[in-house]
Amino acid sequence: MQEPDNQESGQTGESRRLFEREVERLMDRLYGTALRLTRCPDDAEDVVAEAVGRAWSRLGELRDPQQFEGWLFRILHNTFISAWRRRRCRQDREVELDLNDAESDAGAFSLFAQLHQPFLLWWGTPEDRVVEALLREDIQRAVDALPDSFRVLVMLVEVEGYTYREAADSLGLPLGTVRSRLSRARSTLQRALWEQAREAGIVQGAPASTPGAGGTQE
């Protein structure tokens, strides 16, 4: 991102109040995002605190206050990514192993395709039911179980809406790697959600209800 070159960060009482109010409003999302990225509450707090500190000292760089939210989340991600890349240099082998493991069982998996089976369709729209029945914790667990390199991409692209190019630039990866890694990440994530749905009985639960009476509402 741009180098901070602004000493007069508009640090008046008014801008401080506005800044604090906005940060407070976004705090749960900032923390939640950092927690998904780091998987560790202490690290997540450090990332949020560092990002907010950076944002405050660079507030003068923000031209359009309407963009505050996206701008702050970008700083949050960049804060995490720089720490993560430093660590990754030290753990290169580990990350490679991580990825190889994920690749070995990947083979494009689609949760929708698993659920949209003729025998399950007897009971209405199982895909809707499953996506609603999964608990937040199930989803968090599945995201957390992704290897670092996959999880970061899912967070950047699926949650924060980065373009592939932006994700590639942020992570220092070729565009093609982002595409293929993202596709494997989704496949791995959906497989994990499928397993969770089965373990929780959400999928097997469907046939227990009366065929046809499960509601086929759209």
Place this chain on the structure above:
Amino acid sequence: MNAEHIDCEDVIEQLFAFLDRELDEERQQRIERHLNRCRDCFTRAKFERRLRARIRDASEVKAPERLRRRIRGLLNEF
């Protein structure tokens, strides 16, 4: 008309790129039109959108009070 044609297999293959808005405008619109006509693909796209929204929601977690205090303290130092 031929250039217009896109089948379900193509749509499924490009669905994530479509949802990520990574396709060029023409392909983006072609898939959009297909989704308006094809119930199966529409259902699939709706599912993936909903799943994505749930993943997004799941990344919101109540921040500990300790962190809020830390942030306030940090801003006071500036």
